[in-house]
Amino acid sequence: MAAMAAMATTTTTTTTKTTATASGQNEDEKLTTAARVARAGRGVYVTTQFGFERVAAEELEATLGKPRAELLEDKGFVFAALDSFDCLTQEAASKLRSVENAYALVTAVRIAGLAQMPKEEALDALRRAAAETDPACWEAAKEAAWRVRGVSVKESARGAKFRIFRKRFGKPKHQFTSTDIGLPVFKGLDLLLPDWEGVLEDPNVSIMARVSDDILFLGVKLTDELVWSNLLLPYERERVLTPLRPSAAHAMAVLSRPQPAEIFIDPMAGCGTIPEVAAHSYAGQLFCISGEKDPLSVQKARRNADASPMHAYLDVVQWDARRLPLREGVVHRAACDLPFGKKCGSRKQNKTLYVDLVKELDRTMVRGGAAVLLSGDLRNIESCNPPGKTCTSEQWRAQCGGLDVTIKIIHKRETPVVCDDADS
Template identity: 30%
Template sequence: EEDCPQNAAGAEPASGQDTEKTEGVASQNGEEEEEDDHEHSDAKDELQSGSGSETKAGDGKAGEGEAKVLKFRVTCNRAGDKHSFTSNEAARDFGGAVQEHFQWKADMTNFDVEVLLNIHNNEVVVGIALTEESLHRRNITHFGPTTLRSTLAYGMLRLCNPQPTDIIVDPMCGTGAIPIEGASEWPSCYHIAGDNNPQAVKRAANNISSLLKKNENKESSTSSGIPLDIIQWDICNLPLRTGSVDIIVTDMPFGKRIGSKKKNWDLYPACLMEMGRICTPGTGRAALLTQDKKCFAKALSRMGHIWRKGQTVWVNVGGLHAAVYLLRRTWERAEEKRSFW
């Protein structure tokens, strides 16, 4: 079994709530385990924290002629094992500085502005949340053990610069995060996806059904379907014509929750070979996500005649340091295993 049972898959991750007073400022933690994401690492901790005294609802409302005092909270996401501070401490100290600089009031629940503090090893990105909820689960209702964040799926697709009428394939689609994002955001392309695990294919089909239902309920929607087909297949033997695919975007087994590092030594070269066969020589491109970088590099070195490596984008997947490799299909003919395609 490579996937986990249906009922467990849809469950929300466990979270623990704790309220504490630190150095005279109120803070609140909600540690969230990324169960639905990739392999979880202890290095990642994600929680929300604010600093400054708690304010009651209604506080900070401007009276006539008075300027409104903004209420804020800081949410910190931290990944990396060399930090001498927790995300709670980072959020608290950063919140203190924001409060002092802008004279805003901290409020954990009734805030106007959510300040995001994303710390990844020695890199810090500060932002303002534009949506109330994170968009990383948009369009997905049936989760699997390694469901990819929709936001990352979108980024991978975008790196391939899809053009109208392009055929885009995810040959190891799991619950379908990549093709569903693709079909929603690039509806002029045709998306095909598959997986060798029947349970994963079922979940992907359920996610498509939910999306169709959601679209039906939208008054403004005129769409009568989404340009996406899902089938069960083995990536080493795809039922697709040679040179027929413009773009391949996939999230490969890391060898932790799905498969094993040992299996990857056979799987990765076979994947690159078969993906090279279906992809259009000269113009075809691929964005492949993996954390098993050593195995990927070795496999790619054997397939250098059909794939040329471009940019590598480093990403944090559930606390793991993973890479999105952008590849370009060379003009070289790929090996034909069968004559009938």
């Protein structure tokens, strides 16, 4: 509790008021999002695949009860300032399903001119920044991580054994590499936290040290994709060559905005990740169908569905997505990770496959329904548009597994447009 009191005090004192400049622009508006995080102080910092930030922000909003306007969101991360880490529980973390990693952010410090500094000077600045952090906040962050991860009493009795996971981002390039960040941060923390022991193997505290432009982010990892593999899909899943990560599958399902008592399909489901995750995230509310052409993948999806505790809400079917064996207007929501045309299929095939799929979705979706498509074949996905009379669409670039992808959402209109030129 003393730690939390200390945190609350520091957070209050670091808050700066926004001031208007002579040009009328708020100083605040000129800051990058990362710089605003640095000004806000500590909180929860989650990383996502680029392009899925809005889903992570919604999850933080719902889980922490934070108004959206107070969240700081940028490419690949969302941050919410917190006075205390007490709200970071295992239950709260299990609701952050679209995130890749979640951290209790101890500090984000701006080091002016870091990118231009000679290597030794920059590393010394990182060491000093780490050494000046608040030890009580590190203890509170560690406790939060142990709570979220369900660390046993026996394990916690071992004391904090930490390992630093470091990463450098930003342009211009710094004079040091990601690997170089570890030692100065370790030296800074070693003096600050005498009871914590740095280890290379079997850590029970994972420390994040990220440098982005001139900002050093330091925090303790709360959880990661393990939310899915350990907590939600604990069984041994069978995978195809190009499986989607459950966190991305969840984000796609969310973007289709399912409502209770709806039918959800993935027309090209591979080993069935998206419907399996959707059945889990919307437990008992959706009926989900994995459709797939390749018999081996169908078998894998079926075995995964059988192992799922949500199997009653999950069917697996062998079909051709270009000719769905479904009546018109029966599908409420769809989400699909299309063949990119590299490891799976070809760009040439995609040209007609994507167009045929979109036609089938337009035919089988109910009015007001939505389909979320993802592909790394940017040209083909961006050019295959649904008929304007019956649908609208939106799309944006994102990243998945390190590849550039486009996410396209097709919305079936409630009422078709009557005028002749709507197809243009």
